[in-house]
Amino acid sequence: MNEHIKLPNNLDVHILREPKFHEVLMNLKVYFKLEAHQNTVANLLMRMMDDRIESHTTKNAMTKRLDMLYGTKTSSQTYTNGWYQVIDLSVKTINSKYTQEDLTAKQLELLADMFFNPLLNEDTLKEAKTNLKLQFARIKESSAHYAQFEAFKRSAPHQVFSLNSMGEVDAVNDVTLDEVKAFHQRLIQEAGKQLFLVGDIKQVPSFERFNVGHCAEAEIPLLDTKVTPRYEEVFHPGNQTELVLVFDTPIDPFHELYAAYLVFVACLGQLPSSLLFQNIREKHSLAYSIYASRQMFDSIMYIATGINDANLEKTLTLIDEQLQNMATADLDVDAAKQYLIMGLEGATEHMKRIADQAFRNIMLQTDETVAEMQENIKNVTEADVRAVLQTISKPYVFAYRGENHEEN
Known part of the structure; x- marks a missing residue:
């Protein structure tokens, strides 16, 4: 049976029991208002969250940590839901029943480290900027992708729909480390958060690390976009x-x-x-x-x-x-x-x-x-x-x- 837990800080935990899977997915979705410039900052932070963490400051150290968790996979993405932008972090691990140890707590700890303790320094920011600019370049090289990207921006000027989760290529170099750190703290203290556990979950771990700051209530983020023909x-x-x-x-x-x-x-x-x-x-x-x-x-x-x-x-x-x-x-x-x-x-x-x-x-x-x-x-x-x-x-x-x- 599925289970819903509301932490004291208003964060919602959803345990979606699906015994047919051999793995367990832990997925944190963080949502906040979609705004110009902030969307660029958010995209850079998302990339840094899925790179290195404060306790594992090299890519080699991160790889070893994942290997010790039986080849655990992490992923991150950002997208829009109406007037929300979402940072979506996932950790997928083999179910503990196929091993000799309880991986659930370790899996949740890794997800918490990705969100609360990413390695935020000038080097990781520089790498995130390089990768984001490369993504913009790949879009420009694909005429179909670029046309859709531009059409959405131009079709409803000065409306939220004209914004996107990538941000603006011209804004990338202007983002400072202090901006990223300040935005990260706002997410911890103020943003809405939903945590999902999917799989054949027998033991429910402690969610104490996620009981930090306050989580905003979700609002229905539907846009009433008006296109100018x-x-x-x-x-x-x-x-x-x-x-x-x-x-x-x-x-x-x-x-x-x-x-x-x-x-x-x-x-x-x-x-x-x-x-x-x-x-x-x-x-x-x-x-x-x-x-x-x-x-x-x-x-x-x-x-x-x-x-x-x-x-x-x-x-x-x-x-x-x-x-x-x-x-x-x-x-x-x-x-x-x-x-x-x-x-x-x-x-x-x-x-x-x-x-x-x-x-x-x-x-x-x-x-x-x-x-x-x-x-x-x-x-x-x-x-x-x-x-x-x-x-x-x-x-x-x-x-x-x-x-x-x-x-x-």
Whole structure:
């Protein structure tokens, strides 16, 4: 049976017992307001947390500690949930029942060290800055990734959606060690925190090390993003042109059409039978790739495609036609529903996804199960899907145009 423990400092511990796994995952999610510049500081701190700690100041020492825990793996990431930014730290270890010692307390101690006692000095900050700038460079080298990155920033200026969890490349060098240390202390003392233990957990360890500072209560962080419909283009010295169309919609997870919205997006551009794939990539051979997706916490749907630049105007016309066709065309609703239902099935087969699903419910202040989500999708009708079209705005269009394209 699952268990919930609230520590005196308001930190929530969630023990999600899943006996089918041979490993145990401990996952700390720290959430705080998404703000300009602070997002860059947070990204750097996240990298330093998964590097070295005060008691193990070299990479070799950290490797030895992990080896002594039977090859334990650590990971860190940062992402956005609406107007929250999240730092997500994980430690995954083999279950103690397969060893001759109790690893649970040692695993939790490692996670606590990563969060409370990362090695914060000029050398680790310099390395974090180098790695973050390399990530920005890799995004710039991928025209598809960069186009989406820029489209999201430009589509809703001066709104929270225009911010991201990476921060700004121009701000990286300006971040000081004192800033990182001060932000780290604010996370300890003020930020919201949720701790998840997933696996076949028999003995519950002491969580005393996490009873520090105060944890803010989670608020529902949904954004009401408003896109400004317009067209923008930027040229780059590449062969391929990327198009990203960003739409806003009032449909959020509490909306009566939310399940239908998921099916709508799948029918539009997530299946081989989807309208975008069939009519733009297959029938007209205009796109190297094309798909539709959504941002759950941001009230955003988007379409992305890679094309030859000579086909830009024709592709935009056909995308608009496919959206209008959602009102009258034969839709493969059953295939879309099956695709979504099977995707949710996978949420119960991976420890991290189990923790992520539980965190999603905390953010939305709901206790919706995967089975209930699947049932809601199963009950969607074709009329429901068509009704979604009336909620979709005119798009912001970003064209990242390749200058070295070949004429058709």
